[in-house]
Amino acid sequence: MMRRIDRRWVATGILVVLLLVAPSFLKSSYRLSVVTGGFFYAILAASWALLSGLAGQFSFAHMALTGIGAYTAALLGRDLGTSPVTGIIVGTLMAGLVGLIIGTLCLRLRAAYLALFTIAFSEILRIALLTEFQYTEGSNGVQLASLYPGITARGEYYVMLALLMGTLGLMYWLAGSRFGLFVRAMREDEEAAAAMGVNVVRYKVLVFVITSLIVGLCGSVFYHQVGIITPNTMQLLQMALVIAYAVIGGIESLFGAALGAFLSRIGLEMLREINILGLHIKFGAWRYAAFGLLLMFTLRFAQNGLLYPIINRFFQQQVREETVAKRKEPAEVQA
Amino acid sequence: MGLHPTVIVWGLLAGPIWGLIGAWGLPRVYRQKGLGASGAGTVGALAGFVAGPLLLAPLWYFTPELTRRWSVGVAALAALELYTLFAILYPDNLCVTNRDYVLNQVASGLTIGFIYALMAVGLTLIYSVQGVISFAHGQFYMVGGYVSYYLLQLLTDFNPIIGVPVAGLATLIIGMAFERTFLRPMHLGQIERAGEYAILVTFGFGFFLEYTTLAAVGPFSQKTGPFINAGSFVLGPLRLLPNRLVAAAVGIGLILALLYLIRYTWLGKGLRAVSQDKQAAAVSGVNPLTMNTLAFGIGTMLAGMSGATLIPVFTWVPWVGATAAVRSFVIIVLGGLGAIPGALFGGLIIGLVQALGAGCYPDPSKGAAYKEAFGLVIFALVLLWRPTGLFGREQ
Amino acid sequence: MRQKIQLFVLLIAVLTITVACSQPTPQVVEKEKIVEQTVVVEKEVEVEKEVVVTATPAPAGEAATIRIGGLGPLSAPGTVVGGIAMQFAMNLAVQDINEAGGVLGKPMELIFADTEGLPERGTSVAERLIQENGVVALAGEYHSAVGRTIAEVAHEEHIPVLFSETWGDFITETGYPEVFRIAPASTMVSKVTAEWLAAIDVETAVIIAENTDFGIGAVESDTKFMEEAGITVAEPIFVELGTQDFQPILARIQAMDPLPDAIRMNVTGENSYNVERQMTDLGLAPTEETVGIANQVAIQSEFWESVPNGEHWTFTLVGLPPSLYNETTERVATAYRGQFDTQPPSYALEAYDTMWILADAIERAGTTEPDALIKAIEETDIDLAQGRYYFEYTSDNPVPDDVPAFMWHQWPDPAVLMLQYFEKNQGPADAAVIWPPTYQTHGTSYITPGTTP
Secondary structure (H helix, E strand, C coil), rough: CCCCCCCHHHHHHHHHHHHHHHHHHCCCCCHHHHHHHHHHHHHHHHHHHHHHHCCCCCCHHHHHHHHHHHHHHHHHHHHCCCHHHHHEEEHHHHHHHHHHHHHHHHHCHHHHHHHHHHHHHHHHHHHHHHHHHHEEEECCCCEECCCCCCCHHHHHHHHHHHHHHHHHHHHHHCCCCCHHHHHHHHHCCCCHHHHHHCCCCHHHHHHHHHHHHHHHHHHHHHHHHHHHEEEHHHHHHHHHHHHHHHHCCCCCHHHHHHHHHHHHHHHHHHHEEEECEEEEEHHHHHHHHHHHHHHHHHHHCCCCCCHHHHHHHHHHHHHHHHHHHHHHHHHHHHH | CCCCHHHHHHHHHHHHHHHHHHHHCCCCHHHHHHCCCHHHHHHHHHHHHCCCHHHHHHHHHCCCCHHHHHHHHHHHHHHHHHHHHHHHCCCCCHHCCHHHHHHHHHHHHHHHHHHHHHHHHHHHHHHHCCCCCCCCCHHHHHHHHHHHHHHHHCCEEECCHHHHHHHHHHHHHHHHHHHHHHHHHHHHCCCCCCHHHHHHHHHHHHHHHHHHHHHHHHHCCEECCCCCCCCCEEEEEEEECCHHHHHHHHHHHHHHHHHHHHHHHHHHHHHHHHHCCHHHHHHHHCCCCHHHHHHHHHHHHHHHHHHHHHHCCCCCCCCCHHHHHHHHHHHHHHHHHHHHHHHHHHHHHHHHHHHHHHHCCCCHHHHHHCHHHHHHHHHHHHHHHHCCCCCCCCC | CCCHHHHHHHHHHHHHHHHHCCCCCCCCCCCCEEEEEEEEEEEEEEEEEEEEEEECCCCCCCCEEEEEEEEEEEECCCCCHHHHHHHHHHHHHHHHHHHHHCCCCCCEEEEEEEECHHHHHHHHHHHHHHCEEEHHHHHHCCCCCHHHHHHHHHHHHHHCCCCHHHHHHHCHCCCCCCCEECCCCCHHHHHHHHHHHHHCCCCEEEEECCCCCCHHHHHHHHHHHHHCCCCCCCCCCCCCCCCCCCCHHHHHCCCCCCCCCEEECCHHHHHHHHHHHHHCCCCCCCCCCCCCEEEEHHHHHHHHHHHHCCCCCCCEEEEECCHHCCCCHHHHHHHHHHHHHHCCCCCHHHHHHHHHHHHHHHHHHHHCCCHHHHHHCCCCEEEEEEEEEEECCECCEEECCCCCCHCCCEEECEEEEEECCCCCCCCCCEEEECCCCCHHHCCCCCCCCCCCC
């Protein structure tokens, strides 16, 4: 019996090629940067989904940790003249370290308290960055060198794409491993998990550190591409958007969250204003209002997000088809 | 002061180091002697911080029963010592040299504290009945202000005080409608992972309210006329702002009314019953679902009224809610989640901390910018040290 | 799990293609043709480089309109009030220009983009305007920090940009050939204020500023000029935007002995009203002892709503005093009042003028080709709403060593005036012009609180 070639692999092959040549179709550096920004937010939303959806730790400090990574890289580059690579490494570690401290401090806190603590942390950090402008240049922001001299928008696209694939792969591997199992068990019932021999403290802290490292890395790379980091990055609005993206995509699924962020980001960018048949509509604040509404209704009526169920269905169908095919096969053999 | 820098450095370091030793060691000593160690960590930390081995050693030796009096005593000593240290380090600071200045800051802090408390009381009421922290509270406050503003655009000759009940009514209705639609399914068990759902759905609603208001009324700042058209008046060493006093008085009045409602009315009994035990309440004929809706509505009503009392005092824009909400979180955690008198104390503490922090911060160019941050630092510390709050019951 | 990743890859690919094939802002008018060519530059390392060339609109009919990119903050954290005023004024100007026959026989089209007050957004929207919408020049912007990043994009893409309200000295200091400015530099405003304070014998001053690029820059230049004028300046007080209660901070000033002779506000937007109101209520300023200088937002009618007892506040006004309005200014002011029920602030007038300056330059250049256009802007000499525009230091006349570097491509003559209210609910047209002496309307440099001239 011939083993069939898995169609999914063929599809993946084609897709990877498509993705790699996509920049040639995108042409302008503006469009490339929009998509690159979409990748960045996809990473943020996916890692937030890992932290809150899988591990049940409701952190509002995600953007703050991104900012810590980026600011560390920026200040090192400005004051010590280090290369972007050094900056990114130190920035990532710094975000991880802060994540370790927050994670350790908040061990005892329940969901709502953790949310409050991380809001306070982000706000203090933002105010301090604005106020200590002798060191941080305040709202002007710190400028960052490009990743390497002469990098093009296309280069930045590939860097961010690679980062997205890498971090998403890592997170999926984590979620599928024993680690993911333990973390999920803890979310459902911490005491039961502890009774089963899971080192609750270690895993709780670890998941915070890992997501902090991921966003620190992405933040320091992304803001090297943007060229400037300002305290406004850490505004609660930005954090709110990341959360909304993840929820709309599906908080239980890393992939759903990433896709939700990617689509929403590009959607928000394209929905700024629309000209239809001479009718000029400016969405401005309304698009955020609609976004809030979408968030609420998603939560209320589609707990798993809007995208995740669709994806799930798609695969279930595929599985069903295969099962049907497999059931037929023995019959054919018998015949 | 002719203090050698080394002395200062060691003086600064010694406190925290001995504090850590006390926090770590004293509970162990108590446990070893078979005594209850509750509060030993706190007292140990403070005692170590205040006097190092001088106070820790007798505590270790005699291990007295650590009542509330002990904690308060060492805390007062610690505060005194910190103040002395501050006075030595910054002898020219106004908070050291000028008593009237300090009194003024305390007065302004307490006034604004009552104003802050009103909003926080609403938030803590919601928590005590529903077990939910509303992340949309700041936006209800903002909406309350705007309701009052537009009402006074219609009734130009009236005092802005009439906006308070109307804003309260409007936010009561919005709050109850939201609760019925989005939070009730949670109490009916139709939602998985209710705790996280509550955070996100209230957050989403706040987001919606803020941007809808922004889109509808625009970003231009607005303000109603004052309660009393007078600048300020002098009372002994104090210089007071009458409009704020009115707002604070309204705040106190409403908090007292709420306490009366909760203590002495049937509705209050119902709310208390649900907050203590939902099932028992249901058995004795109180519908927990109705009480949930009412509690949420009253909570948002207080936020809206708080907004309406403040729009004559401060300039209003659609994003005023965010800062106010974060401040309310701080207050209710300080006061102990769900404790209404606690929220009042929390409000006063935050008012004082912000006023004295901004007024006494050594670098005058930064004191003002860090005003909100002072409260947040206290909050983070309290949250880590005692998540049940300063006035909350130990769990 | 793997399946999901695969599907993700698929969706990303589909999306990128969707984005590639769609214009972010679908246009009704015929799309301007954008010729794209990919040039592969070979050096030691193979570097791929994309060059986007905007079609030169020489043959008639190829581009239906001449497109100009407008920039300004339309959402928070930007100063939205500023962005809205600028957008309105630019639209008005474009309307006027098209009624007068357009540019090079074609209608002019304004595409206004929201920079949100975020430097990184500045980069992104400037790129979008140039690459996607094919604008031939950029104009506007309110925040200096955003202006800086826009200037970088303009320089890279070699497209002229005419800033209308970014005060930071650094905007023109770079000496980029593409960057022009018709707003005053921060330094020019500080100089006038300091001269006035010295003239009315102020000896000590306190500055309250927001902790943003604007506030920090203003404190630096204010302090410098005040100290040069012999005024003792106390440690500045920085405030965080969004703060409502300033009483604890103001108590610090109130405890000063003696009280300062002047308090200068460098806080923008609605944030300044809270400070000014509380300062007035506390009897701190303006009083007989202390001069209170508000930010130029005091020109807005909201000032009186927020500071009902704010008579005798002085404020800086950039631009002509209403008494010196010319025909153009009057027309803009009428339209502006019709929309916003208030006098146009300088940034609205400047935004209006930027459109005309660009239209005039394109007309003279006869083309929208960047080099010719930049040359034409350098040679500007035109009378508009804010007076006669010209640029003193250009490629033909570089900035000499003894002139500050920010004078490059800078309009040298923006009028900076000190105005003072002396009765409740006055409009800026009723306010007394008190400085500089040539413009004085009430024959005095300062009206002591409690008196009327």
